[in-house]
Amino acid sequence: MTDIETADALQLAGNIDAAADAYRRVLAADQDNAAAWHGLGAARLRAGACGAASDALLRAVRLRPDETGAWGQLAEALFKLGDVERAIDAYRRAAADASMRPVAEENVAIIIPGSASAGNAAVLAARRAWGRHLAAGVSPVERPQRPPSGGKLRIGYVSAFFDKANWMKPVYGVINRHDRDRLEVHLVSLGGDPSASAGYREHDDDVIWQVGSCDDEKVARLLAAAGIDVLVDLNAYSAPKWLRLFLRRPAPAQIGWFNSFATSGLDCFDGIVGDDTVIPAAEEGFYAERVMRVRGTYLAFEVFHAVPDVAPPPCSRNQGRLTFGALASAYKLNDLTLDIWARILRSAPTSRLLIRAPTLAEPSNRDHLRARLAARGVAGERVDLEGGAPHFDFLQSYDRIDIALDTFPYNGGTTTTEALWQGVPVLTYAGDRWAARTSTSLLRAAGLDVWVASDEEDLLAKASALAHDPATPACLAALRAGMRARLAASAACDTAGLCLALEQIYRQFRV
Structure with a gap:
């Protein structure tokens, strides 16, 4: 086994620090070894050392510009460091490899609203492009006859982050106040579940769906059978794989709120909720969804968790x-x-x-x-x-x-x-x-x-x-x-x- 193969084997086994040391030994003898720079960058990236990773991966792509895997990892490191423009460029270099193109386009679609050089039109275009990959082979599920609900409107909230007290201040501020005499509330949990510690107030009539281990098609069929009237996405691009759930159209009305801060670029959403400040009327053409506005702010919040007292400046x-x-x-x-x-x-x-x-x-x-x-x-x-x-x-x-x-x-x-x-x-x-x-x-x-x-x-x-x-x-x-x-x-x-x-x-x- 060569030295580089030994280093690769250590990394594959999860022995990241030992792998990094092995790559450094290779580089001590050969500073132009692109594979060793790539391996070292990958190991440092896995360790969360994005600064060191970006330095190594830059050396790798300069030595071997057609190494699309290194470009993809370099993009990840650069983004985590805040170098968004170069990260997008690196992802697009990675997309030259057809096998990497869907993942690269997904990551561009996720991060592009934070690019200073990319305006509304570029955000819409990037998300439309990735949406075409996401929608490939995805069909709407059949919606059977809606079960009776006693005249109540069935609302389903979808989130992978119901357990995050600091993030969910607006969400639980709304959900806790819903009129249960008129609404039937379903919380579709794709990750951590709703809890009192996160700010959720339990209600006997609420339905908690713990479906994070299911695939999107199964969840879509379950929601369709339950007769959800309005399905509200609270994730947007913070949990992009679950956008496939909405492409399957389990509910007759689907809306984005809370974690949306740009268009989804997808035609499966009937509305997106903002306010007059964040979405002026002149910009509605940059949204795939119908823009729906609330008065004040769409992020009105309530603090449910323990916080320090306010200190003097x-x-x-x-x-x-x-x-x-x-x-x-x-x-x-x-x-x-x-x-x-x-x-x-x-x-x-x-x-x-x-x-x-x-x-x-x-x-x-x-x-x-x-x-x-x-x-x-x-x-x-x-x-x-x-x-x-x-x-x-x-x-x-x-x-x-x-x-x-x-x-x-x-x-x-x-x-x-x-x-x-x-x-x-x-x-x-x-x-x-x-x-x-x-x-x-x-x-x-x-x-x-x-x-x-x-x-x-x-x-x-x-x-x-x-x-x-x-x-x-x-x-x-x-x-x-x-x-x-x-x-x-x-x-x-x-x-x-x-x-x-x-x-x-x-x-x-x-x-």
């Missing part, structure tokens, strides 16, 4: 020096976002930046991000990079942040609601697509319009003014002290109103 004990921060997923830290943040820090030379994300627990991922910031003139001593933590402790990070910075064009959703609930305002601007207006929707609903800039230059001006204004610490202290009361009284937390609006939408599809 750190600038009040730090001589007025601001700490900007972001507790965003690292894949949102693209070039546009880092460009904006670097400009803010350069305009406010006494300020600091705290970035926290689970992937930053790994040293090469931190090094990669530090290098990207340094290339933009941000000194390392001004930035704190931290990994994940248990969620309560993670939220306590907001005690050390004065102002949260949004990500562009892929805004925070859950991240924005959590920052606000911890008393920390989020600075954003209204962008060019749904994903770039999610925070704007929430902030306007909360009456915090002053934190929404008109564009990038206005955002920079707002951040700089706040950093230089001696009144900022007192203003932030007052805002934080009253934030939860403000939110609770606003449309941002009006889950009762959102519930009524969704029920009105559902009733439009009564058959």
Whole structure:
């Protein structure tokens, strides 16, 4: 067995660290061994070391540009680091191999709303292209005669994440308020199940479907037999394989809500729920679905899980020096976002930046991000990079942040609601697509319009003014002290109103 075969065997056996060491020994003798660079990159990627993986995989594709497998793995590493534009390019290079094309097109369809260079038309085109692969060989199931329901409308909610308390704040805010005298509620669980700890309030008449181990055709036949009237997708592209369930048309009406922040690109959805901020009328042509809007925000939320108390702003004990921060997923830290943040820090030379994300627990991922910031003139001593933590402790990070910075064009959703609930305002601007207006929707609903800039230059001006204004610490202290009361009284937390609006939408599809 050759040295490279030994390394490959170790990796195949799951002995990732030993495999990486074996690949390094090969490379010590031959720096131009493309297979060893590919193997090392794959091993580091499996270990979550995306920074090290991207370096190795780049060496591999430079030595062997036709190695489509390496391009695919490079794309995955780059995306997880926030280098979205190059990730999309790498996936498209991988798609040159017909056997890899469906997976590559799927991944482009998933990540393209976060590409600064891809507007609404490109998002629709990418999702249409992948949708054609997804729909191949998929046929609608037969819907038998609907069983009696005592005049109630049967609503089915489909999610792989019913157990995620921090994500499901809008969902359970609505589901818990449904009128069971008029609606029969079905929760179709494809992953973790609904629970009190996640925010769900049990109801005797609700039906919980635990079907994550079934295939999409079986689930579709079960739902069709149950006579679901309106099936609501809460996953969108966070669980893309389950979009096949909706292609099978188990319900006469199918709607996307909650985790949709762009079109599905699929014709099997009768509607998609947003609001006036995230989907202006002029952009409806970029949606495969009928656009349906609620008043206020489509993400009105309610907090069901334990959270830390709101703390005073750190600038009040730090001589007025601001700490900007972001507790965003690292894949949102693209070039546009880092460009904006670097400009803010350069305009406010006494300020600091705290970035926290689970992937930053790994040293090469931190090094990669530090290098990207340094290339933009941000000194390392001004930035704190931290990994994940248990969620309560993670939220306590907001005690050390004065102002949260949004990500562009892929805004925070859950991240924005959590920052606000911890008393920390989020600075954003209204962008060019749904994903770039999610925070704007929430902030306007909360009456915090002053934190929404008109564009990038206005955002920079707002951040700089706040950093230089001696009144900022007192203003932030007052805002934080009253934030939860403000939110609770606003449309941002009006889950009762959102519930009524969704029920009105559902009733439009009564058959």
